[in-house]
Amino acid sequence: MEKRVFTVLDYPEVGKKTGRYTGSSPAQVAHKVFNKLCKKYNFYDNEGGTKYLVFYLEDVSSKKVYPFIGTPVVLHKPIEVNYGNNTLKINHRNIVTKYTKDMVEVFSNQPEKSM
Secondary structure (H helix, E strand, C coil): CCEEEEEEEECCCCEEEEEEEEECCHHHHHHHHHHHHHHCCCCCCCCCCCCEEEEEEEEEECCCEEEEEEEEEEEEEEEEEEECCCCEEEEEEEEEECCCHHHHHHCCCCCCCCC
């Protein structure tokens, strides 16, 4: 499958495009972007379940905009993964999905873009 190039819209300020992310689908790139934003802003504590991030990806070649919403979920029991000689503990999972028109009413404090 052919790699596509995407950029993040309205980040870090409205009207600005940031980054060049490659992937085979918008969903794959959305996970990459959300993971990067979580690390940059230390966006891991979601104890009340109210933290979420709405962001928009634009396909560089077609100029089509893809809206996504993501939230970190803290795991009740950490997952241990052996990586080489080290054991890593995973304490959270990031959930990223398409941001649909139906979700706009639920998350009403975010502006709606053409979807």
